[in-house]
Amino acid sequence: MKKMLVTGLMGLTILALITGCSVFTQKTADDDKPKFINGKLTKEFHLKVVTPTSFNELIIADKKGFFKEVGIIPEYTGSAPSGTLAQSVIKGDNHLFGSGHPSTIAAARKAGAGIKIVLHSMVDDPDPDKMHMTWFVRRDGAIKSAKDLVGKKIAMSGLGSCAEFLNGDFLRRNDISRDQVEIVVMKDAQQEQALRHGFIDVAIVHPPYNKIAKNRGGLEVLTTSYEIGELAGNGALSGLAVRAFSEEFIRDYPDVVKAYIVADLKAQQYINEHYEESLQVAAEFLKVDVKDMAGNIYPRQQWLKDEDIDFWVKLGERNGFFAQGEIKASDLYTNELNPYYKGELQ
Incomplete structure (x- = not known):
């Protein structure tokens, strides 16, 4: 009995040490991640994104310093066919889903991909x-x-x-x-x-x-x-683009998502207010003649709205891409990491 008690106590002690070590390791790993404080990250984060091949607010966020302001360094990964982008985000080859529309995310989620919209991008315009x-x-x-x-x-x-x-x-x-x-x-x-x-x-x-x-x-x-x-x-919503991350990335790096949203929104509004200059910046990045450069405009809002996403869901239903009620707009996006929506920033 004495021997069994000693053995049992030793086992519990080892288990406690192992558990304590794993808790300590997890805490250390979490502590090592950048935190979003006062509108920026506490340490730099390299965000893997597909290299833009056309006008995109990511170019402006990079070249006008909005990414740098929040502690994000864009790491361009080269081109990726639109049909493989969701897969590359799920695999971690890219962090950001930086090209596409609510329909793209709906199709990816329908196929089992854990990916979620966190921000709007461009909208359409009659120009x-x-x-x-x-x-x-x-x-x-x-x-x-x-x-x-x-x-x-x-x-x-x-x-x-x-x-x-x-x-x-x-x-x-x-x-x-x-x-x-x-x-x-x-x-x-x-x-x-x-x-x-x-x-x-x-x-x-x-x-x-x-x-x-x-x-x-x-x-x-x-x-x-x-x-x-x-x-x-809604003519404008026919061009609504979105930005998304994998659910795993959102869970593991919520503060990076917050910082990204801040930088991207600043770039969007900069383009609206400095359109011709933004075309020039994008033309230089893409190495094309500015006379052939065409851009986009962006909505003057700070977070996603259900009706924005639902426009594309209804479009898919009417034309047989989705069954009636198969896709819910609310399942495709979240505003929970948007610092403006949550009142963290004004």
């Missing part, structure tokens, strides 16, 4: 040079209106993309089913020349390619993302 997407046809071609699209080839950057969502709504409103047209997946950069040479009948392009195509002439605008959005209830 052709600030527009989300433009539908181009040849001026000398046979397409003069939507009814001429039956049997024609429509190019877009990817299936499940914002182009497919909005194009689906455009077709539906004009009583054209998706099986009455041929969808061709093609990079934006290739679409203009493919259209001019007759390989496709419609090009759906984002900035800066819509501005470049317009400047060269010889094409007509069939419709725009803003027009489609207006008919759906």
